[in-house]
């Protein structure tokens with residue numbers, strides 16, 4: 001039977017980053033991807049923080065991956081159409097082509113010595129004394145494989161977690177998204193991402209216009225209710241502000257996907273196993289962004305797996321180090337973001353509009369601009385809580401939120 005130190009299951013960004021990290025530490029790493037190619041499907045908006053990319057050693061992406069490097073801010077529209085514009089002096093995020101990013105990560109993994117096999121679905125895991133045997137699907141090119149550690153990076157609908165008695169991300173909090181690349185838009189600023197927060201058009205989430213330049217953008221939304229494409233078509237046709245920008249636009253490409261917005265899973269390690277990325281629920285519940293957080297956890301998983309191989313320690317007690325380390329990096333923000341998402345979803349349209357009026361006051365808006373950070377949202381929450389002008393609305397809506405939550409739990 002074929003053997004490897006570490007097997008990574010899934011060729012998305014999390015799997016590729018975990019594989020790259022373990023291979024650059026000299027380990028024998030095999031990565032299996034069920035699709036026939038890596039980096040052909042672009043189902044993601046590709047909005048990534050520059051600091052986050054630096055943390056993943058992706059600070060120098062080639063020009064063909066980057067679609068817009070000018071974004072300095074966000075304009076958030078309330079249901080009544082008020083615009084809250086927050087920005088930095090310099091760009092803080094990049095818009096990337098996600099298929100091309102995956103291709104880039106794939107090439108990096110190959111360069112570090114990862115052996116990658118596509119059209120290869122792993123369908124089963126069973127444990128032998130101190131190792132794992134992975135069973136390959138019928139179409140896979142190679143036979144079953146034995147390894148010391150498996151890193152599970154199957155994405156949003158993982159099937160292997162439960163085979164090793166690990167939880168899966170909650171299906172209750174999944175939002176479904178639809179996104180078009182549209183050409184010929186009007187009145188869009190390549191320096192600003194637009195977010196439309198309105199339960200009528202995007203129940204449970206928001207709609208977005210992410211500019212690639214002043215004529216082309218990724219226009220999408222996610223919602224708890226399906227089909228998301230119906231909501232998107234209605235947004236394009238009927239939203240009082242967006243429709244003017246989109247009335248002459250044409251659809252160049254259509255994409256869809258699902259985003260698990262619940263919490264991270266309770267346990268992300270077992271004997272010989274680590275779970276990373278969407279499969280572990282390492283996604284920001286506020287924005288649905290999973291590339292940076294999943295990537296940070298994947299880097300940690302690659303290091304811990306590599307250390308485990310060096311130390312020849314594969315038990316869950318040793319591997320629990322992975323969970324301690326990724327939680328140290330991400331837990332506080334994930335918890336705060338989950339609270340923000342549930343809180344925003346609990347607000348009535350009237351309260352949301354009232355909130356926007358207050359947030360738009362120059363002192364508060366400047367504070368948001370200063371401390372706003374897509375990856376570190378706990379700082380901005382802290383700063384907003386320090387502002388006494390917001391306390392009356394926070395108290396009244398916060399009370400309603402607590403009562404709603406209590407009723408839900410009953």
Ligand SMILES: Cc1cc2nc3c(=O)[nH]c(=O)nc-3n(C[C@H](O)[C@H](O)[C@H](O)COP(=O)(O)OP(=O)(O)OC[C@H]3O[C@@H](n4cnc5c(N)ncnc54)[C@H](O)[C@@H]3O)c2cc1C
Nearest residue numbers: 010012013014034045046047122155257277278289290291
């Ligand atoms: C519409 C939309 C917009 C988004 N926008 C953003 C954004 O702007 N910024 C951001 O950061 N994130 C965004 N996300 C989220 C982001 O796409 C995910 O968080 C990210 O792709 C997760 O990476 P992953 O490697 O964990 O999983 P995936 O990218 O899903 O990769 C998992 C891979 O594993 C393979 N696989 C699954 N099971 C097996 C198996 N048993 N054997 C072999 N291979 C297997 C799959 O084929 C897949 O290629 C968006 C998502 C959607 C749907």
